[in-house]
Amino acid sequence: MNQSTGQTINQTEDQTTHHQINEIKNTSKWNNWSGYQHSQPEHILKPQNIEQVQQIVQQHAKIRVVGAGHSFTPLVSTDATLLSLDHIAGFVDSDQQRSQASIWAGTRLFHLDQYLQPINQALIQQGDIDQQSLAGAVSTGTHGTGIDLHCISAYVEAFELLTASGEILRCNEYENKDIFDAGRVSLGSLGVLTKITMQNKPRYKLKEHVELVAVSDLVTNIEQWKKQHRHIECFAFSHAEKLMLKTLDITEEPIQPRKQSWPSEDMLLTMCCELTRAFPTLNPHLQKLLGVFVKPTTFVDWSSQIFPTPRNTKFNEMEYQIPAEHGIACLQEVLAALKKSQYPTFFPVEFRFVKGDDIWLSPFYQRDSVSISIHQFHKQEPRLLFDLVEPILQKFQGRPHWGKMHTMNSSQLSALYPKWMDFMQIRQQLDPAGKFLNPYLELLFDQ
Numbered sequence: 432m433n434q435s436t437g438q439t440i441n442q443t444e445d446q447t448t449h450h451q452i453n454e455i456k457n458t459s460k461w462n463n464w465s466g467y468q469h470s471q472p473e474h475i476l477k478p479q480n481i482e483q484v485q486q487i488v489q490q491h492a493k494i495r496v497v498g499a500g501h502s503f504t505p506l507v508s509t510d511a512t513l514l515s516l517d518h519i520a521g522f523v524d525s526d527q528q529r530s531q532a533s534i535w536a537g538t539r540l541f542h543l544d545q546y547l548q549p550i551n552q553a554l555i556q557q558g559d560i561d562q563q564s565l566a567g568a569v570s571t572g573t574h575g576t577g578i579d580l581h582c583i584s585a586y587v588e589a590f591e592l593l594t595a596s597g598e599i600l601r602c603n604e605y606e607n608k609d610i611f612d613a614g615r616v617s618l619g620s621l622g623v624l625t626k627i628t629m630q631n632k633p634r635y636k637l638k639e640h641v642e643l644v645a646v647s648d649l650v651t652n653i654e655q656w657k658k659q660h661r662h663i664e665c666f667a668f669s670h671a672e673k674l675m676l677k678t679l680d681i682t683e684e685p686i687q688p689r690k691q692s693w694p695s696e697d698m699l700l701t702m703c704c705e706l707t708r709a710f711p712t713l714n715p716h717l718q719k720l721l722g723v724f725v726k727p728t729t730f731v732d733w734s735s736q737i738f739p740t741p742r743n744t745k746f747n748e749m750e751y752q753i754p755a756e757h758g759i760a761c762l763q764e765v766l767a768a769l770k771k772s773q774y775p776t777f778f779p780v781e782f783r784f785v786k787g788d789d790i791w792l793s794p795f796y797q798r799d800s801v802s803i804s805i806h807q808f809h810k811q812e813p814r815l816l817f818d819l820v821e822p823i824l825q826k827f828q829g830r831p832h833w834g835k836m837h838t839m840n841s842s843q844l845s846a847l848y849p850k851w852m853d854f855m856q857i858r859q860q861l862d863p864a865g866k867f868l869n870p871y872l873e874l875l876f877d878q
């Protein structure tokens with residue numbers, strides 16, 4: 432088990448060196464963070480340098496690249512070759528004037544600060560956790576929250592892509608512009624991202640504030656609140672009158688680090704999920720106890736410390752990006768459906784804001800959005816819950832998060848993405864034999 436990521440890529444076998452490439456024998460299984468997706472690749476390869484990555488791409492007919500295995504969809508499941516860039520990690524170089532840094536694609540987000548801090552840089556935006564690889568986060572349009580902030584892929588200034596032919600293409604606004612626009616969110620389907628240049632900003636501190644507010648206050652005040660705070664996020668429980676409101680703002684205040692509480696938020700969450708699973712009728716009562724557990728808190732720290740939250744209670748997740756103007760109506764309908772169904776899920780519905788961008792397969796393509804996420808405890812089957820909510824998210828023209836569970840097919844997706852066919856054309860040109868597709872992507876892309 433790789434403790435840092437939660438994905439399991441080697442259950443029983445030893446690692447051996449095969450032409451100096453770390454190979455995990457073909458009896459090994461791979462599963463994602465939640466354990467819902469699993470497969471048995473013929474090879475799991477961990478090259479040590481770019482030449483070895485090129486050699487693998489030339490020698491293997493079917494390849495999926497894996498980052499930290501934190502996607503909930505079977506994006507990387509394969510019975511052929513699974514390629515991990517865990518060793519293609521670290522700092523490459525920086526442009527101090529522009530606040531940009533080039534990073535090897537396999538670098539985990541939680542390692543970034545050790546490279547960025549000495550050069551006074553920090554990521555402009557991050558999501559809820561920092562366990563992902565940079566390439567994995569970029570490839571699915573991973574995002575945080577804030578009306579003026581894009582998903583992480585939109586802060587990519589340039590990348591290098593190793594294509595099926597073994598060629599390394601440099602892509603940015605000026606070189607291979609179409610591949611740049613297609614490749615920033617491309618689900619590992621165009622080739623292997625090897626190096627990524629990020630637009631960063633000088634290091635900054637964030638002040639995190641969490642409090643409970645009435646659901647009715649959110650509806651009345653959200654238009655004002657979303658402009659007041661750099662980041663704003665809500666966790667709404669379908670049976671509770673109050674929701675958790677979390678805001679983050681840039682500050683010069685002294686550091687006030689996050690304190691370890693006992694029992695921790697995670698311990699309480701696991702306990703409530705286990706209770707809900709065992710005694711479903713308890714769920715509304717547990718959710719109504721929110722006010723007892725959640726006290727207002729304020730922390731100040733460097734951005735890389737404030738963005739990620741420990742997520743030790745495992746879950747599966749579905750998430751759609753809704754046009755921002757429909758966000759509150761959609762949230763209200765989702766909460767009402769959950770309450771009416773009495774479906775036993777303790778997890779709250781997460782509500783965030785993301786600014787639109789120009790990346791062809793970004794769920795935020797030319798659309799300021801609200802992100803609505805539904806979670807289910809990993810020991811409970813998620814499909815029934817997701818089937819209940821998904822039609823509501825789709826009714827509001829939602830586009831699914833590529834890394835989170837959904838049932839959309841190619842014809843539904845092509846209607847939501849104006850550049851869908853352009854993307855497929857570039858994909859065909861770069862990878863005519865479908866080296867970088869697995870059965871899931873073949874179906875999703877209808878290729």
Ligand SMILES: Cc1cc2nc3c(=O)[nH]c(=O)nc-3n(C[C@H](O)[C@H](O)[C@H](O)COP(=O)(O)OP(=O)(O)OC[C@H]3O[C@@H](n4cnc5c(N)ncnc54)[C@H](O)[C@@H]3O)c2cc1C
Pocket residue numbers: 464495496497498499500501502503506507516536537557558559560562563564565566567568569570571572573574575617618619620622623624625742832833834835
């Ligand atoms: C606990 C938890 C919290 C999360 N929080 C958030 C959040 O706050 N916001 C959000 O938007 N998402 C969130 N996610 C989803 C997560 O950010 C995405 O699924 C992300 O893609 C995972 O990154 P990874 O490194 O694990 O990539 P993987 O899941 O391993 O791979 C994702 C995709 O990237 C491709 N890929 C990986 N490396 C390369 C490469 N070098 N070249 C080409 N393609 C590559 C893979 O082929 C695959 O298609 C969360 C997930 C979990 C489990």
